[in-house]
Amino acid sequence: MPDTDLLRERGLRVTAPRLAVLDALSGRGHLDADEVLGHVRATLPSVSVQAVYDVLHALTGAGLLRRIEPAGHPARYERRVGDNHHHVVCRGCGAVDDVDCVVGHAPCLVPSSTSGFAVESAEVTFWGLCPTCRQAG
Template sequence: MTHSTAHDSHHHAHDWAQLLRGRGLRATAQRMAVLEFLHDHPHSDAETVFQAIRPALPTVSLQAVHLIVQDLSGKGLIRRISLPDSASARYETRIEDNHHHIQCIHCGRIEDVDCVVGHAPCLEPDDTHGMRIIEASIVFRGICQDCDALINQQAKEKP
């Protein structure tokens, strides 16, 4: 018996079309390109996706990419991430689990943090106000090692 992690269970390019059709969406070149880019570059915003896929799809517009990520997240094919101090949402294809994120407050780098409990939700609030909790969205914030070293170096250089 093999154990698969969340990373192993990511979808591969050959079944994006099947997944799109399975959610009632046409498997357009633009949707496929967005999914493939987000699979390889998680935590990207729509502008980054647009800039990356435009060379291969010169007719794609930024508005089209915004509509595509909206459709894909609405159909549960990608996850929309809202981060503190960030005007634009980020997106990723890792949707099979209830993981969290950690973000460097200096350079903005974002990494996945696996769920501390292993099942959704990872946290239990003290008062649900009568709601059935389906997800806990946590963003840990800190300073990555590279930025920390840079900040310490700059502090040493100041007269």
């Protein structure tokens, strides 16, 4: 479905900055706000920092983007939504990649005792070193 229709479907107005943000994240996944801004400005040089934050917020709220916040790194955004996949984060450079599914020990995904919390979701983040940082030592 074209991005234009995706936006309308969620009751969001179609604007150039929104289309540009969606385009910036297409196929490139896991960009932070600053990187998104860079891509957007390649075609729309006058877009403001806040516009990008507003758009990222709106699209995330509408379920068109997913926000990832790895500890110690700025938030990143991706278009892959709705499938609850997981992520590997490089503890060197903060690079993020997708992990389709998790193997083994299901009990770890169902909390044993919830201390009265009403648990809604489980988030799994793997930490390690990306190929580049591994070589750099």
